[in-house]
Amino acid sequence: MRTKPLPRAQGKWLLGILCVGAALLIQPVQDRIDAQTDHTSMDPDILYLESPHVVKAMALGYDDLVADVYWMRAIQYYGRREEAARRRVPYKNLAALLDIVTTLDPKMVDVYRVGSIFLAEPEPLGAGKPLESIRLLEKGISLLPQEWRLRYDKGFVYYIYLKDFQQAGRTWLDASRVEGAPPWMEGFAAFSLSQGGAVEMAKELWRRQLENSTRADLKENAKNHLDSIQVDEDLWTIEFFLEKYTAARGTPAAQLEDLVRAGYFRFVPKDPSGVPYRYIAATGAVNLSPQSKVHYLAPTNNYKEIFMTNLARAYQPTRK
Secondary structure (H helix, E strand, O other), X not given: OOOOOOXXXXXXXXXXXXXXXXXXXXXXXXXXXXXXXXXHOOOOOOOOOOOHHHHHHXXXXXXXXXXXXXXXXXXXXXXXXXXXXXXXXXXXXXXXXXXXXXXXXOOOHHXXXXXXXHHHOOOOOOOOOHHHHHHHHHHHHHHOOOOHHHHHHHHHHHHHOOOOHHHHHHHHHHHHOOOOOOOOHHHHHHHHHHHOXXXXXXHHHHHHHHXXXXXXXXXXXXXXXXXXXXXXXXXXXXXXXXXXXXXXXXXXXXXXXXXXXXXXXXXXXXXXXXXXXXXXOOOOEEEOOOOOOOOOOOOXXXXXXXXXXXXXXXXXXXXX
């Protein structure tokens, strides 16, 4: 007696169940392999299904579902701190797991954002692989070019973990040009570029934010940064000419008016709020006056040496 074939609709339904079941078996198979190799392998942290393309093929079209499963596995893999301490390389498989997730579902923005921190955070809290973090974010940026937050995170990794202020600034500047990016992104770029020594670029970005921003707090922040840079450069310039005055006359200046009379300045230098700088002849110190209205923001990166070198090159004393 021959068995009747299943109706077409019922056959498709059964095939769908089988496909889902096969896709869901991917993770248990990997876990079973991991459990067995924990005791027999020289390297207990082997990921046998590490190719995202292989996993994608095995998902049989249920990519989103399997992506969720692998994302949960990545979180668990990262969160098992006591297990990580026993591994030869604490988070060796983390980048591969995140690559699988983002290949299966490229639109999972949180995987790029959170995963990049998992990768960049130094051991023992993370993998200590900021370059892998950058690669993950660049993958997200290539697939989701209008997601400005991924560029922001990339700049964050450069700034915090790689201490590459120049690259962080350029990345944030790139992010600021993406539609929907917040106006303060340019401020981040300028601040980072100034730390990396690209002060002229930073000043231009601060000026643009001051001129173009519609928010009062952003305008004030830009002005404070511009004023602070100006104060630094003014004070260094005054110090430079005080040294020239002393070298030429053999005695320090008694007051800043002496520099004007000697021809170094046309008038006593004033800060951006219009208040003359304070000079203490007894110590030779020059700083902001207590009456100054400047909201000074101390720089975290001192570029005085570069500035003074450029000033010395540009200075040409008048010969009589």
